[in-house]
Amino acid sequence: MPDAGAAQPRGVPLHAVFAVPDFRRLWVIGLVIFGVRWLETTAVGIFVYQEQGSALLVAFMMLLRLVPMALLGAFLGAWAERVERRTALLIMVIGSFGASLALGVLALAEALQVWHLALAILINGVSWAADNPVRRMMLGQVVGADRMSTAMSVDVGTNNASRMLGPVLGGLLLATTGIAGAFLLSALCYLLAIAAALRLNYRNDMPASAGSVLSRVTAGITLVLAERRLMAVMLITLIYNIFAWPTMSMIPVIGQDRLMLGPQGVGVLTSMDGIGAFFGAVIIAWYARSTHYGHLFVGGVASYCAMMVLFALLPHALPSGSALLLAGLGGSGFSIMQTTLVFLATPPEMRSRVLGLLSVCIGVGPLGFVHLGLLADAIGAHHAVALSAAEGLLALWLTRRWWRSLL
The missing domain is CATH 1.20.1250.20 (MFS general substrate transporter like domains)
Structure with a gap:
């Protein structure tokens, strides 16, 4: 079992991780995912409250993002081991792009309904649940264990920066362009993330014997209980x-x-x-x-x-x-x-499924x-x-x- 205390004996400067091209691309993808998440959360909350006048429904929309984490996190972690992660990341980002674009088009046609938002939030929630076993797993792989803490500091710092700016931008867009502008800007941002994902050089080795998803989930749970x-x-x-x-x-x-x-x-x-x-x-x-x-x-x-x-x-x-x-x-x-x-x-061959279990705990x-x-x-x-x-x-x-x- 790798020893956490053996890695990174002293602080690693930020330029050491940004010098890795694939880290920069994964960071851009994370920046888009985080920024759009907070932008759309604000826009959806205001829109739903204006349309329905229900604070409970607004809270339900926020919590709906977490449901896929709780229900699917462990299985997504096991699934991530059976696919090429760059491909999985592309599927995640393209799915979110499609959801935002569809909402923007519906809003332009004045046909947007609350159930449309709920469905899109669930789709984005699946992408969020897969972020730990896919994108963050790739972050660790491309920078190495000795720079993992610095890489995660940058990633979390980016999330928090978007948490400060995303709601402001979401409210501004809703006031000036309506909710259609918020979702169309989100779709445009996802195009940037897709371009970054396509340029990734990272490829992971596929396991020789994949086994069933359920057996891999069970093995991950067994490891967590034992360690x-x-x-x-x-x-x-x-x-x-x-x-x-x-x-x-x-x-x-x-x-x-x-x-x-x-x-x-x-x-x-x-x-x-x-x-x-x-x-x-x-x-x-x-x-x-x-x-x-x-x-x-x-x-x-x-x-x-x-x-x-x-x-x-x-x-x-x-x-x-x-x-x-x-x-x-x-x-x-x-x-x-x-x-x-x-x-x-976590041993390298088990990291995706254990990170999937972590998503369950977050969910x-x-x-x-x-x-x-x-x-x-x-x-x-x-x-x-x-x-x-x-x-x-x-x-x-x-x-x-x-x-x-x-x-």
Whole structure:
């Protein structure tokens, strides 16, 4: 079993990964996927609320992206081992391009319906579920284990940058060109990603004996259960996605009802987590060493939960925003090391299927949203956020026998 602590003894400069042509192409594809995701999430949310007037339906549209992760993540990971990954990546991007183009054309014809959006979101959700075992697996392969942390820092930093800019662009396009403009721009961006995918030189070796998808999924689960470090990553990912990440959905509610902020103030407050995560990714890219990986992963979740408790309970906007900024810093450590640790702790021939299982753990997010929503109805939004984040800290403490192996 590869030792995570043996890789990357000191920080690798950013130019070392950008010097790899295939890394640049995969980075461009990720940039498009991330940017379009946040652009379309904003545009869809506003459109659905204007058309239906239902906040519940807006939330359903957001959660629909996670359903393929939970249901298909493990099988997509096993499937990715049986196909050439460049081909799989092309299928993913072309599918998303087709969905965005179809929505844009329907919107131009004034025939766009909510069910069209739901179907397209499911298609994009499948691509998202396959991102870990396909594109991020390729990232690790083209840069090598010694530069994996830096590569993931760049990838996660790009995601967080798009999280700050994508919603702004989505709202601007919706206001100026309508939802047709948002989807047609998305389709245009996907053409750039397709061009980058076609230029990839990377090709993976196909297994001599593929075996059935189910048997490969079973073998991946067996490996995770037997390897304490992999089990720790999966458990902490479950904790983060059930108790920590869903708390972000209550920022607008707390901003308006508890901190008495207007729309602009709520927008600034909501962006603080993304800003913190972006700068956290930059810092990790420059300074993180292999001996820091486990501490960044576990400590990132712990600090995220602790800062969300503070955010929920502090009565003033400035300290609450500062808590969100620090939560973002911690969250970046978790996001970067999540894939990095799995990649380093898994034998090469098993990486795709284990990364698929990681997608399943990420896909349990809807359970966290339901849990938080029930709490918010019962005790109020800010108390619900504080309690959910505190439950995350408790769950971390209860699982310490596993994650100690990462430190």
